[in-house]
Amino acid sequence: MPETLTPVEYERQDNQESRFGDHAEILELMNHGEPRILGRIEDIVPLVNAHSNVVELAELSKHQPIVGERVNKAELVFFNDPKQQIFGVFKPFDGENEEIRGFIGYQNFYTHEHAAYLVSQHFGFDLVPPTTVRIINGRVGALQLFMLPDEFQTGENLASVSDDEWENLKNSDDMMKLHLFDYILANPDRAQENYLVKYNKNSGLSLDEGNQPQIIAIDHGVAFSQHYYNNTENFKGPYFHLTVADQQSKKSTPTLTPIPEQLLDKIDQGQKRKDELTAKLAAINPDIAEHDLDALWDRISDLVKYGHFIDRNNRVAIHDKLA
Ligand SMILES: Nc1ncnc2c1ncn2[C@@H]1O[C@H](COP(=O)(O)OP(=O)(O)OP(=O)(O)O)[C@@H](O)[C@H]1O
């Protein structure tokens, strides 16, 4: 494998291996197709609970579904094209919670959704469904490919999986990728309803050829603020076992877990291609402060330097032990 892929090789590899299909085709349809708004997501889709930004800390264990108060608006959109029919999730600016926006100091959430997709693609994580920004019926917002509930369920809806399956999920490649992604993004909001797992109500957890479960990351409206990430009590995530022992008691003991070679390589490659991501982000002009972008690259550089999973639980211990 070459040390660094050319931009064309990189894009091609990215597209071919994607679990979402052809990103370019999907984005073309989402950007230019005729959208039909079907209604609020929880009114239409079974098992999409009333949702909330404000939920309890999510640990990776068997939970009852969390039914919170609705905070932001998400609507289901349908694109009917002769070549492909797809559903999208539209999160309009006018449906964003102003109080939370003001609290974090953000102008909007929807540009963070778009930026998070670009970051996922840049590092070859393939975690976030194709996402764009679109104006629909005069309202601007984030538009993302909707993953059908027959195939994908949020973390809160996995009650029937066995203990062994939970262990597999917890130690899966995708769970590790999700952790790295959230650390890179400074995302404090990986609650159970903000990731999807390939799972069917009747057939259960679905594994790929390598016996791996598949995880998909959604909802990145509050990501990218290092200040919010470091200071909010609202710090969630199903993967704390990678950075702390004894997560249940919340009296965490920092732990050091090495990042698998293959994942470290993705981060290293992404760091080497910093200019490309910088240009892509500049082109969409997201609501991300310059110092937050600098901090993002500092976090990436620490991951490459230390080669271990980091989050705010073990960051000091990592610096002390490995510096
Ligand atoms: N791309 C997607 N594919 C499938 N389901 C999705 C997708 N995006 C969102 N959903 C479903 O809609 C719910 C709400 O979306 P999201 O988490 O992005 O909104 P939110 O900002 O958290 O809004 P609220 O704060 O009101 O919950 C998700 O928990 C999930 O059930």
Ligand SMILES: [Mg+2]
């Ligand atoms: Mg959410």
